[in-house]
Amino acid sequence: MMKIDVLSLFPEMFEGVLHSSIMKKAQANGAVTFGVTDFRDYSTSKHRKVDDYPYGGGAGMVLKPEPLFAAVEAISEGLEKPPRVILMCPQGETFTQKKAEELSSEEHVVFICGHYEGYDERIRQYLVTDELSIGDFVLTGGEIAAMAVIDSVVRLLPNVLGNADSPVLDSFSTGLLEHPQYTRPSNFNGMEVPDVLLSGNHAEIDKWREQQSLLRTFERRKDLLKDAPLTEHQRKFLHQLKRENK
Known part of the structure; x- marks a missing residue:
């Protein structure tokens, strides 16, 4: 304690x-x-x-x-x-x-x-x-x-948050900002949830979340990317973002 x-x-x-x-x-x-x-x-x-x-x-x-x-x-x-x-x-x-x-x-x-x-x-x-x-x-x-x-x-202490994964996936815990989140309804006044999140394909969902996390960090907090522990796959996606935003 x-x-x-x-x-x-x-x-x-x-x-x-x-x-x-x-x-x-x-x-x-x-x-x-x-x-x-x-x-x-x-x-x-x-x-x-x-x-x-x-x-x-x-x-x-x-x-x-x-x-x-x-x-x-x-x-x-x-x-x-x-x-x-x-x-x-x-x-x-x-x-x-x-x-x-x-x-x-x-x-x-x-x-x-x-x-x-x-x-x-x-x-x-x-x-x-x-x-x-x-x-x-x-x-x-x-x-x-x-x-x-x-x-x-x-909130980081054991048995405090309802989901043990919550603090692990928070913004900054991974070195990046957290990806966008959605919940029901899937269509609210014409504003729709991205199809990939409704697909049930968890590999594609994980890929989308990873890319969205990188995109959000790139758009809002480029300073975090300097020290973020990025994988080779993430670095390639980031390089692509930089090329597209020149």
């Missing part, structure tokens, strides 16, 4: 997310447990202060090291193996499906959600193991970013 702890100044933000849909199912199936802690509880200040003015001056407030170090120490007490400690930060490594797969193999992960102008640098240097960003933009705090990462990681 995986354990995920979150350190936040606004723990109430996680109530709906962690107790609904797939997150609720994951807990019911024994795949994960969650803990959400207000790290104000670890402040040494009479008024539970967790931030202060930056040395050298400047705008905004900076999160102090003491509460976060104390909170992580309390969470880690008695553990044989220290947890993976993730700092949600715009300066961090861009989060990817590959990173989600990596984190899904951990036993214990702690997410730190900051606010204000930034973190005391000693938090980065001596407390966290990873810094993650969900994109090149800035949010009010790390909570929403942490929710996105947690959702992405937990």
Whole structure:
């Protein structure tokens, strides 16, 4: 079972997310447990202060090291193996499906959600193991970013999704975007499902899906093709696409 702890100044933000849909199912199936802690509880200040003015001056407030170090120490007490400690930060490594797969193999992960102008640098240097960003933009705090990462990681755990093949075939898991999907009715207001999907020929269906996945990636995310583990057959189809689109 995986354990995920979150350190936040606004723990109430996680109530709906962690107790609904797939997150609720994951807990019911024994795949994960969650803990959400207000790290104000670890402040040494009479008024539970967790931030202060930056040395050298400047705008905004900076999160102090003491509460976060104390909170992580309390969470880690008695553990044989220290947890993976993730700092949600715009300066961090861009989060990817590959990173989600990596984190899904951990036993214990702690997410730190900051606010204000930034973190005391000693938090980065001596407390966290990873810094993650969900994109090149800035949010009010790390909570929403942490929710996105947690959702992405937990859905990869065993017995969480209804179909074990679902995460394997997701966009980015194969290095490519997922192929188009269709369901009933086969004809909706004159808009028809491709004939191959109704043929019952699974070899042709697999071929169509593979080609559509390559086509969609080529049209929307050419950058992914640089590192995608393509077969020789896929490379030939991609070369054909490039010729046709010159």
